[in-house]
Amino acid sequence: MKNLKLKILLITLSGSFYTASSLANNDLGGWQPQIVEKMYVLPPKHLNKVLNNDFNSSSLALNLQSTDSNVKSKIKKINDLKKMLPGLSSEEKMEINHQIIVNKRDYIKDMNNLLKMKKQKLNTKKIFFKKIETKLKNKKITNKVNSKFFENKKIAMTRSQKIDFKVLEDTSNDFLSKSKYFEQYQINKDAVKKLQLAIEKHPMNKHSILSKNPQNKLEAINNFVHSIDSEIAVLDMKEQMISYMAKIVALDAMSLAESVTQITDNQNQNKIINYNDPINAISFFTE
Amino acid sequence: MSQNFKIIISTLLSLTFTSQIIASPIETLERERANTLSYVLDKNISVSDRKKFLKQSKMRLLDLERMAINNKNISTNPDYNTIKAFENFDLTFLVHSSLEKGKSLSITWLERIGLTTNNLMNTKVIRK
Numbered sequence: 001m002k003n004l005k006l007k008i009l010l011i012t013l014s015g016s017f018y019t020a021s022s023l024a025n026n027d028l029g030g031w032q033p034q035i036v037e038k039m040y041v042l043p044p045k046h047l048n049k050v051l052n053n054d055f056n057s058s059s060l061a062l063n064l065q066s067t068d069s070n071v072k073s074k075i076k077k078i079n080d081l082k083k084m085l086p087g088l089s090s091e092e093k094m095e096i097n098h099q100i101i102v103n104k105r106d107y108i109k110d111m112n113n114l115l116k117m118k119k120q121k122l123n124t125k126k127i128f129f130k131k132i133e134t135k136l137k138n139k140k141i142t143n144k145v146n147s148k149f150f151e152n153k154k155i156a157m158t159r160s161q162k163i164d165f166k167v168l169e170d171t172s173n174d175f176l177s178k179s180k181y182f183e184q185y186q187i188n189k190d191a192v193k194k195l196q197l198a199i200e201k202h203p204m205n206k207h208s209i210l211s212k213n214p215q216n217k218l219e220a221i222n223n224f225v226h227s228i229d230s231e232i233a234v235l236d237m238k239e240q241m242i243s244y245m246a247k248i249v250a251l252d253a254m255s256l257a258e259s260v261t262q263i264t265d266n267q268n269q270n271k272i273i274n275y276n277d278p279i280n281a282i283s284f285f286t287e
Numbered sequence: 288m289s290q291n292f293k294i295i296i297s298t299l300l301s302l303t304f305t306s307q308i309i310a311s312p313i314e315t316l317e318r319e320r321a322n323t324l325s326y327v328l329d330k331n332i333s334v335s336d337r338k339k340f341l342k343q344s345k346m347r348l349l350d351l352e353r354m355a356i357n358n359k360n361i362s363t364n365p366d367y368n369t370i371k372a373f374e375n376f377d378l379t380f381l382v383h384s385s386l387e388k389g390k391s392l393s394i395t396w397l398e399r400i401g402l403t404t405n406n407l408m409n410t411k412v413i414r415k
Contacts, residue, residue, distance in 0.1 A: 149365050152373040153356075159376065159383060160356045166386045167349065181350045 028117050029063035031055055031124050043217070047132075048224060051125060064117045067110055074107040090263075097256055104249045112242055119235050126228045133221050164189065312355040313369045313379075319344065319351050320381060327393040345392060349382040356380070 033054050042050065055061050081100050085093060168186075323344040326337055355361065361369055372379040377399050385395040397403075 149370050149373060150362065152370075152376070153362065156356050156373055156376055156380065159387065160353065160380075163383060163386045179346055179350055181354070182346065185350075185353055 028113060028120060029059035029061075031058040031060040031121065033124065033128050043220070045220070051128060055121060055125075060117060060121060064114065064121070067114045067117065070110045071107060071114060074103050074110060078103050078107065094256065094260065094263075097252075101249060101253050101256060104245075104252070108242055108246050108249060112239070115235055115239055115242065119232060122228050122232050122235070126225055126232075129221050129225050129228070133218065133225070136218055136221070311366070311369065312351070312358050312361060313372045316348075316351040316355045316379070317368075317372070319348050320379070323348055323381070323392070324396065327396065341392060345382055352380045352382055 033051060078100055081096055081103065084096055088096065323341065326332070326340040326344065329337070332340070355372075365373075377384040377395070381392050381396055384399070385392045388395055390398075
C-alpha cells in the first residue's frame with residue numbers, strides 16, 4: 001500500500017512538472033525547428049538562414065514582434081506624458097507622475113518578456129547547432145572505422161575508370177555481345193564526366209569544398225555557437241539593467257506615495273499631541 | 288485443426304524469412320565469379336566449349352563488377368564479405384584485373400592463387 005501511494009505521488013509530481021513547463025512555453029510562445037534531415041548537409045551559413053526563416057513562421061516570433069511593438073508604444077507614452085509635465089498644478093503633476101510610473105512598470109514587464117523570448121530563441125538555435133555538431137563528430141568516428149574500406153573502394157573506382165578504354169578495345173575481340181547495361185554504362189559515364197567537369201569549373205565550387213570538409217563545418221558551427229553564447233551573455237546583462245530599472249520605479253512609486261500622504265496630512269492638519277508626555281504637564285506643577 | 292495451424296505458421300515464417308533476404312551486389316558477383324571459375328576448372332568440356340562459355344560469362348561478370356564498384360549503397364554499413372571483396376581486388380574483380388594485366392581471365396586467377404608457370408615447372412614428385 002505504501003509503495004503504491006509513493007508511486008502515485010511520483011507520477012503526479014512528474015506530471016505536474018511537465019504541465020508547468022508546457023504552460024510556461026504557452027505564455028511566451030514556442031519554437032520547434034521544422035527542418036528536414038536532408039538540410040543538415042547544407043553549409044552552416046545557409047543552414048543558419050534556413051533556421052531563421054523557420055523561426056519567422058513560429059508562434060514565438062509572432063509574440064516577439066507583438067511584445068516589441070508594445071514596448072515601443074510604452075516608450076512613446078512615457079515620453080508624451082513627460083512632455084505634459086511642465087506648466088501643470090501639483091495635483092495634476094502627481095497624476096501624470098502616477099501614470100508615468102504605471103507605464104514604466106508595464107514597460108519593464110514587457111521588456112522582461114522580450115528578453116526571455118530572445119533567450120529562448122537563442123537557446124533553441126544553440127541546441128540545434130549542438131545536435132549537428134554531435135552528428136558530425138559521430139560521423140567522423142564511423143568514418144575512421146570504415147576508412148580502410150572507403151580507401152579500397154576508391155582504389156577500385158580509379159582502377160575501373162583507368163581500364164574503361166581497354167574494355168572498349170576488347171569488346172570487339174573477346175566479348176560475345178554487348179549487353180544493355182554495357183552500352184548504357186558508356187553513355188552515362190561520358191555524361192557523368194561532363195557534369196563533373198562543369199562542377200569543377202563552377203565558381204561556387206571552391207566555396208562549397210571548404211564547407212563540405214567536416215573539420216571546416218565543425219569549426220563554422222563552433223563559431224555560430226560561440227556567437228550565440230556571447231548574445232546570451234549580452235541578454236543577461238540587459239536583464240540586470242531591467243532589474244535596476246525596476247528598483248528605480250519602485251523608489252519612484254515610494255516617493256510618490258510619500259508626497260501623496262504629505263499632502264493629505266497637510267490638508268487634514270492633523271497635529272498629534274502626545275498627552276502622556278510629562279513636558280506638556282509641567283505647567284500644572286510649576287504654577 | 289492442428290494441421291491447418293501448422294500450415295499457417297509455416298507460411299508466415301517462410302514469408303518473414305524470405306522478405307528479409309536481399310542479395311547484395313557482392314553476393315551476386317561472387318556467384319557469377321564462381322560460375323565462371325567452374326568453367327575454367329571443368330575437365331569434362333572441350334576447349335572450344337570452354338572458350339564459348341567463358342566469353343558469355345565474361346560480359347555478365349564485367350557488368351556485375353561495374354555495378355558492384357559503382358554501387359553507392361555498398362558504402363553504408365558494409366558487411367565482412369564486402370570489405371574482404373574490396374581488399375582483394377585482383378581476386379574479386381577478375382575481368383578488370385585480367386584487362387589490366389593484359390592476360391586471360393583464367394591465367395589471371397591461377398596466377399593470383401599461386402599456380403604460375405614457374406611454380407608448376409618447379410614442382411617435383413616426391414615419395415615419402
